[in-house]
Amino acid sequence: MRIHVTGATGFLGTELRALAPSASGERVEIRDTEAVQALFVRLRPDVVVHTAYRQDGEGAREIVVDGSANVAAAATAVGARLVHLSTDVVFDGRKGSPYVEGDRPAPCTEYGRAKADAEERVVAAAPDALLVRTSLIVGGPGHAPSKHELAARNPDGAFFEDEIRSPVQVGDLAAAVLELAALDLSGPLNVAGADDVSRAGLAELVTGGPVRRVPAPPGRPLDCSLDSSRVRTLLRTRLRGVREVFR
Numbered sequence: 504m505r506i507h508v509t510g511a512t513g514f515l516g517t518e519l520r521a522l523a524p525s526a527s528g529e530r531v532e533i534r535d536t537e538a539v540q541a542l543f544v545r546l547r548p549d550v551v552v553h554t555a556y557r558q559d560g561e562g563a564r565e566i567v568v569d570g571s572a573n574v575a576a577a578a579t580a581v582g583a584r585l586v587h588l589s590t591d592v593v594f595d596g597r598k599g600s601p602y603v604e605g606d607r608p609a610p611c612t613e614y615g616r617a618k619a620d621a622e623e624r625v626v627a628a629a630p631d632a633l634l635v636r637t638s639l640i641v642g643g644p645g646h647a648p649s650k651h652e653l654a655a656r657n658p659d660g661a662f663f664e665d666e667i668r669s670p671v672q673v674g675d676l677a678a679a680v681l682e683l684a685a686l687d688l689s690g691p692l693n694v695a696g697a698d699d700v701s702r703a704g705l706a707e708l709v710t711g712g713p714v715r716r717v718p719a720p721p722g723r724p725l726d727c728s729l730d731s732s733r734v735r736t737l738l739r740t741r742l743r744g745v746r747e748v749f750r
């Protein structure tokens with residue numbers, strides 16, 4: 504199976520390529536429709552795993568929305584399956600219980616809106632795409648730290664005690680995504696860790712001690728826990744909770 508990874512130099516992309524060394528990771532600008540098409544025509548991938556994104560800053564919305572639409576259209580044009588990486592913050596965090604695949608996106612941040620719009624554009628261009636919704640990605644002990652772990656180690660940091668996520672270890676996520684790449688699945692699928700913890704709780708697991716806890720400011724997506732029970736029935740890969748990862 505020929506796999507192409509977008510965002511191959513990123514945190515998840517690096518892990519995907521470590522687990523699947525034959526995958527290609529050549530970078531083209533994903534906002535450039537023709538460049539993406541030409542790359543896929545040349546590489547002829549069977550599966551495209553689309554991780555490339557920018558969370559904020561200049562051009563972020565275009566990279567997420569237009570870039571994802573370009574990747575989806577170019578994958579469809581060469582007959583490749585698409586595994587599109589999405590996020591828990593397509594939800595506003597007000598449901599009061601973990602989100603399941605059937606819940607309707609209702610983002611409340613710029614980034615969440617961009618990723619929710621990207622999902623729609625991806626499905627329009629690649630109706631059989633798999634939309635992998637995941638949560639905060641961590642490395643854990645013995646692995647290079649993610650941006651969330653680096654933030655946790657800031658001694659001046661303050662961490663939201665009421666913003667709940669289902670963090671996932673990057674190797675678990677990459678292995679799960681590669682297993683999913685070989686399965687004939689489409690639509691949204693939650694692929695997150697087994698423990699729901701606050702950002703403060705995560706920071707305490709990372710540092711091994713207490714951190715400064717603060718309430719999240721108004722307008723933040725508070726409880727975006729993901730219920731990943733469906734994916735657990737499909738995969739051999741175990742998606743550990745962060746309490747186990749940092750034990």
Ligand SMILES: NC(=O)c1ccc[n+]([C@@H]2O[C@H](COP(=O)([O-])OP(=O)(O)OC[C@H]3O[C@@H](n4cnc5c(N)ncnc54)[C@H](OP(=O)(O)O)[C@@H]3O)[C@@H](O)[C@H]2O)c1
Nearest residue numbers: 510512513514515532533554555556588590637638639640
């Ligand atoms: N990190 C998390 O905690 C988290 C949580 C939920 C969901 N996700 C989702 O998981 C995916 C991967 O996240 P990550 O943290 O691994 O990402 P990351 O480390 O920030 O890496 C992003 C990658 O995208 C590439 N990229 C950015 N703009 C591009 C452009 N215009 N054209 C081509 N490539 C571009 C970057 O390459 P350059 O540096 O060369 O631009 C880099 O390789 C994303 O889709 C994200 O929405 C992540």
